[in-house]
Amino acid sequence: MSLSTTQDRFLVGYARPGRGKSVAEQVEALRSIGVVEKHIYADEPTKEGVGRAWFDEAVRNLRRDDLLCVVSLDKLAANKPELLALLEGLEIKGVGVVSIEDGLDPRLRAGDQVTKLAKALRRAERAWTWSWPRQQALAAGRAQRPSGGRKPILSADEVKQLVRMRDTTTMTWNQLADHFTKAGKPIKEVTLRFIYRKQKQAAK
Template sequence: MTKEHKGQRVGYIRVSSVDQNTERQLEGITVDRMFEDKASGKDTNRPQLQAALEYVRKDDTLVVHSMDRLARNTEDLLRTVRELKAKGVAVEFIKPPLRFAAGTDSPMDDMMMTMLGGFAQFERAMIRERQQEGIEAAKKRGVYKGRKPALTPEQVAELRKRAAAGEQKTALAKEYGISRETLYQQIKAD
């Protein structure tokens, strides 16, 4: 005899970088299981989102802080919510408070989601545009220096020596607090 599934509240959190705080996204919201990604919204590689989407079952509710935390763009949002609803899973957003229930096919819900998803996508584009304008203005004033290098020249020299001696690159990257991609770039740099 199998136990009947009563439906879980499954949380999904995404922050854009490793040092961002995830606590405020679902603060005070009770969930049975939580999935968390640290990846840019434009990044298609969000393993914990994929795990959450595979984990949820009929009668579950996927709880997300806001639409922009779930999807990269409006098309992605609509597809994801549509697929979840078809699977019998409801989707609940905290900001603004919206719930898209499984088994319902409301034109009003679709319109609201499309409009709000479009606004979120537009807002992200405007933020990127203002950021780029600020960088350009700072460059003209001579005050923009770009991102601080991940490693000092001494660390790069030591890293190259240790890598050439055959030390494991994954372990070196972890020790220096850099990605493997950054490690390989530093090793190959002239």
């Protein structure tokens, strides 16, 4: 979503896919607190995933006393260390952060904000915990599902072999990953787990 910036901005919004509201719903939430739409940056999904090009652009354009506004803190980073480093960098730059669902707003009483920040960090950690395994499972599903004429990761015979080895031996997922290879490289454990689970469900 290409959005321009101007010299008179104060509230800058950012949205990205993830747990909770869609990008469109996030944009509406940002507009509801006074963020002008031309000052809202949004990263959208592509075939390669969700990048951070517009997030990086938003941060580059932030000036002292600006407020970076999001629906929730998990939209700003992929994990807690990354988020804390970002918040520290923004503070040094003189930029505040508004998180709508977390009730964070540097214009409000400082004492309340400390408590809300702690709660917001715990909430973000739950969102990251939810989104990472889900993204991995979806990636595994895409890898196994034929697309555009590509062969699946495992052949039908290999899938049967995987199920048999998992059910009748003491091999760990790590050992199975070393056993099943593609182009000379071990297949990721998460992919094998996904294939195994789908095959067992289909057999019921």
